[in-house]
Amino acid sequence: MSITVRGFGCLFLLAMPAAVSAQTYTAGPGLALAIPDNGYNGSQGSMLCNAIAVPSGGGGGDTVSTVSVDIAMSHTFVGDLTIKLFSPAGGSPITLVSRPGVVETADDGNDTAGFGENSNLAIANPLTYVDSATDPSEQMGKVPSDLATGDVICAFAGSPCSYSPSPGAAVPGTLNSLAGQSKVGTWQVCIGDSAAADTGTLDGWTLTLGTTPVSLQHFSVD
Numbered sequence: 614m615s616i617t618v619r620g621f622g623c624l625f626l627l628a629m630p631a632a633v634s635a636q637t638y639t640a641g642p643g644l645a646l647a648i649p650d651n652g653y654n655g656s657q658g659s660m661l662c663n664a665i666a667v668p669s670g671g672g673g674g675d676t677v678s679t680v681s682v683d684i685a686m687s688h689t690f691v692g693d694l695t696i697k698l699f700s701p702a703g704g705s706p707i708t709l710v711s712r713p714g715v716v717e718t719a720d721d722g723n724d725t726a727g728f729g730e731n732s733n734l735a736i737a738n739p740l741t742y743v744d745s746a747t748d749p750s751e752q753m754g755k756v757p758s759d760l761a762t763g764d765v766i767c768a769f770a771g772s773p774c775s776y777s778p779s780p781g782a783a784v785p786g787t788l789n790s791l792a793g794q795s796k797v798g799t800w801q802v803c804i805g806d807s808a809a810a811d812t813g814t815l816d817g818w819t820l821t822l823g824t825t826p827v828s829l830q831h832f833s834v835d
């Protein structure tokens with residue numbers, strides 16, 4: 614945009630919001646990071662964490678407007694899992710998954726009321742966590758029907774590959790509640806496991822950030 618106004622002999626710059634653009638940042642594939650079996654106690658330190666450093670710029674603005682996360686991992690019992698996204702701004706993480714099929718009384722890994730959903734995750738069938746998904750992650754393995762041990766979520770016929778965050782007993786929060794933060798800094802996906810025997814690994818993950826660039830618009834006055 615260029616606007617010329619006569620009579621002042623100056624150059625002006627206007628900061629104008631532009632359209633949302635999306636940038637993706639990926640760790641892996643092939644990370645092969647083991648999730649500590651039955652290690653989760655509610656703390657970040659009890660989880661497997663993996664970081665992505667997001668720089669300034671990179672084809673978009675630095676102010677977050679939308680967030681989604683793709684995770685490729687294996688696990689033989691999805692009801693064991695708690696998965697959280699930590700943003701560079703700190704504060705409470707966004708809980709993407711909280712032990713599907715278990716009704717938690719606290720976010721401490723100690724619930725013994727049941728084992729939760731028994732279906733599997735596979736690296737070849739990554740899942741997307743996004744606010745707009747039809748099914749909450751608490752329903753993983755329950756849609757379109759109750760999957761059995763060995764059935765892989767997203768690979769099983771009719772099983773969705775996208776889920777919205779389910780906080781369980783953790784601090785509530787949607788991914789897009791991170792809007793307005795700076796994207797710049799360290800983002801972490803952390804995965805906890807709350808029951809013995811079944812295990813899994815993190816193979817890779819992708820962070821997709823919609824940002825709103827602020828573009829400088831020139832106009833001259835002469």
Ligand SMILES: [Ca+2]
Pocket residue numbers: 711712713714715716717751781
């Ligand atoms: Ca749950």
Ligand SMILES: [Ca+2]
Pocket residue numbers: 730731732754759760761762
């Ligand atoms: Ca099941």
Ligand SMILES: [Ca+2]
Pocket residue numbers: 650651693806807808809810811812
């Ligand atoms: Ca386990």
